[in-house]
Amino acid sequence: MVSGIVLSPVVNIFVIISAAVANGQMKVSQTPESAYAVEGESFTFYCAFPLFRDQSNVTISWWKLGDTELLQSGSDGRKRFLPLKKGEASLQLLNVKADDSGVYYCGVKHPDGPIVNGTGSRLVIYVPPIPLKIISKSPENSVPGTLIVLCKTAAxxxxxxxxxxxxxxxxxxxxxxxxxxxxxxxxxxFTSYMEVTRAAHNITCQVTHRTLPIPVRSTFFVSNRKGFFMILALTLIIADYAKHLKVKGSNNTYVEK
Structure with a gap:
């Protein structure tokens, strides 16, 4: 150091960062480390790195482990790369799908050094088991006066x-x-079924799952009038859950512990 010159704290920080980058010691961290999102929601990854004097020369790349190409914002319209600010970059996934599950990495490249990978973020997409589907069929043993009622979830x-x-x-x-x-x-x-008589019945199957804020039911009515058999299938999704679906596009983050 030249005698008589005193560096300000801010300048000292940039000197330390520049030296760390030159020595390949730059650390890039990612958050969250592990999290989940429900299908249809949005999710954001964060990539943090040391502050540089000129961030305009910093290049940020994102990729998913196992893919052969970097993520691109225009590939399907669901990916957003948010602007750099104060040593942080973000990747937002919109309307997440089951195949978005995986480990995501960011890479930071400064002109003075090699690309440095982040620590990685593991994302698991939870998929609700709806809509429910109810069908009926005659028993294989053809027992008179009986019917098989089957309730099947979505994947x-x-x-x-x-x-x-x-x-x-x-x-x-x-x-x-x-x-x-x-x-x-x-x-x-998941499929469940039971055998019922062909008399008048009100039958309901109810499903609970961690992706559902409240249980979801499907109900059908069996009636036998003048020899005519009729099944009316009706899926009942409670109003509170329907209201929940309207806001599922919000940017919710669920960190796994």
């Missing part, structure tokens, strides 16, 4: 789920068969 994630049957308002616990399997897209599907 969902994670796998923990609870499906409950009600007949005429009473909880049904016997005579129920349930099947759950993993499909080729890495999502789960």
């Amino acid at each position: 969902f994630y994670p796998d923990s789920i609870n499906l409950t049957w009600y007949k005429d308002g009473l909880h049904v616990t016997k005579g129920i068969t349930a099947l759950k399997h993993l499909n080729s897209n890495g999502l789960y599907e």
